[in-house]
Amino acid sequence: EARRRRKKTLLVGTANSSIGNIAFYQKCGLRMDHVRRDYFRYYRRPVYENGMQIRDMLVFRYDLQEREE
Known part of the structure; x- marks a missing residue:
């Protein structure tokens, strides 16, 4: 869908504690870009x-552009 819309980059976020998600994203070729510190501080x-x-x-x-053929 992102390629169809001619997007150049896909960003995905997950919690620092989501070990399974972190491993999955890296196995799929995603690279860590940045950390949004204290993102979940609003939780009571x-x-x-x-x-x-x-x-x-x-x-x-x-x-996405690097993957196009």
């Missing part, structure tokens, strides 16, 4: 996943 109570508190959003980038 701390939320934990995989034994870690959700704090930051990790943003991954996939450059």
Whole structure:
């Protein structure tokens, strides 16, 4: 869909504690682009996943133009 709309880049975000998502995105060829620190601070109570508190959003980038053939 992104290529059909002639987008150049795909950005995907996930929580710092989402180990499965992080591994999946990297296996699919996405690269970590930046960290949105304290992104989940608005949660009223701390939320934990995989034994870690959700704090930051990790943003991954996939450059669509490099993949075109």
